[in-house]
Amino acid sequence: MRPLSLALLVLGPALLVGCGEQRPSFEPEKVNAAPLGKGLPRGFLLGTSTASQQGGSGTAPDAWNHFDEDVTRMKRLGSNAYGFSVEWSRLEPAPGQWDAESAARYRQWAQALRAQGLEPLVTLHPSPLPAWVAASGGWEDPATLASFERFAGRVADLLGGEVDWWCTVHEPNVSPARVARQLRTHDMVDADGDGKATLVGLSHPVSTPDLAGAGVAGSLDFLGLNDSEPSAEGLYLILKRSAALGLPLVLMESGLEDRTGERRPSFLKNHLYAVEQAVAAGVDVRGYFPRFGLFRVDRSTPELERQGTPAVETFREAARNLGLTPTP
Template sequence: MLTFPDGFLWGAATAAHQIEGNNVNSNWWVHENAPGTTIVEPSGDAADSYNRFRDDIRLLAELGLNSYRFSIEWARIEPERGMVSKAQVAHYRRMVETCHEFGIEPIVTLMHFTVPRWFERDGFWRAPDAADLFARYTELALPVVAEGVNYVCTINEPNIAAMLAGGEDASNLVAYGLPNPDLEVADALLASHKRSREVLSQLPQIKSGWTVATQAFKAVDEPGAAEKTREYGYVRDDWYSEMAAGDDFVGVQAYTQTFVGPEGPRPVAEGLETTLTGWEFYPPAAAEGIRSAWELSGHVPVMVTENGIATADDTRRIAYTQGALEHIHDTIDEGIEVLGYQHWSALDNYEWASGFRPTFGLIGWDRETFERTPKPSARWYGEVARANGLPRA
């Protein structure tokens, strides 16, 4: 048995727009429903978790998990610029209280890709007052996290957000290459993160950080590949972990690896197992992300805030997670402070431009009735969490 540290946070993660449904004031809702969109389908009702969050949290607790990472939706809290919905603040506060009712540690994300449509209309992250507006939103969200919340993720995957803002096809995010990031947006996201942390510091119990989509870029053994890998990877990955220096923790979100030649990233080699997103099946990804974030941040504590695979074969989800946790345990043995593991995802969800086809969830649900069905992987993972340990494969 591989035993994990006392207090290790065993959980699962979701994002509001991907499971709540009818997030009509968000920028993504606009894009999903725009004429001629390349997004394969709109989110619609999604998993209706806005109305069913209590059942979802209860189910996670019954499975044996002790934490839940979820996001709150800026577009609900501030649907129009300067217009604040007290009802939506109260809704998200009820989610925190429900977590505690069922013995679940809430881990709250303030921004998981989506923003209010007015924020995008008024300049998005390029607006000169973007950081001010995000700080104001953080102030509005303080009642949600004022009591009973110890961990807040300010911005989810700012490196992906900067790449999306670069204006290239979002479908590149599920292929072997990644779009060019908008470096101005990257700087704005960093400024927004820092301003948000300043606001959160009013609450002494809060530990805050942002979450980085670590990529495990690796150079092939060819002239020029190592230099290209450093150049390609720094602006898409490493810089964001470096900027986490001084934060309370850094989130690592890892799924696969990518090989880079002198010409740039290469497709997954023929014959290797891939997931429904086209990524290589690569369980060591999370551990490699942990080591990278730990070193680049100057030894800031790490939480795995996302890790999992999109698959229709749940036995492969178990195999992937078993391998991932074995490698994560190795990093703990190496002396790295790893706070917890949040599996992506609690529920099958709306996977952005790919729609509902990629199934990442530990829990499935019926598209007509929304009835939840835990998969065997959920039962397996719950037993690991209850034991705070992993049987050796």
């Protein structure tokens, strides 16, 4: 497949579709009347996500110390997947020095998710860089890529028995093709029984202009889009145009920050509606992972108590209509 540019994803709406193409209505009454989740395909990943370097999630910050509680919340939501990142600096604090305790924790996470019927989607996130990598020049040092590839292989050895979905990120000098090769070499276990041991993707903001030089062609199984699009119609147009890249799509880190929580249910409903309309138009969308807005955190408590927002019930409605079973 010829490498394509993501510059086409940030064009204005008038340029994103053909003049004669009929688009769905995004009027509020139309969206609100739609049975949320009914239009999602079988096997769709309706999940939540965290990222080690971000500290925010669809569940809550500090997932490292609240994982078991967060799994309970995932089951309450009815989600069937969980996206999390493994931190290079935590697992390899010094060159070739593997932190056994952290490795055991990540493996326990993957095993627990699989046991609870939650598909793990693991991002190999190099940020923050280990101190020893930063001290040698970071990505400016040609040796960093080789070190990151070895890290990817070790993580695949560690988690491959439970994880099929893998994602890397678009960083300067990171070759997705070389990282994907490491993952496929070291993860030979088909954990979910679908006939594929590895599905390797690239996490990418839709506003970044170019993927042509990233070594993407032929190396990826899906494209993860970081969804910062404020409007449902804008998201629909982006998904339609993204289909030209020839890869299945997964929406990652979707959401908006909303202190009051009043806008979150509408945002979630509108964006899932946009996904359903894109699917109906033939776009291959495989998953949706909110990052903000399902739970708020009471930072005045030492336990960082999680409190559900109104968006929880919106998510549960979508899960039920998808055929999933949220717990009480």
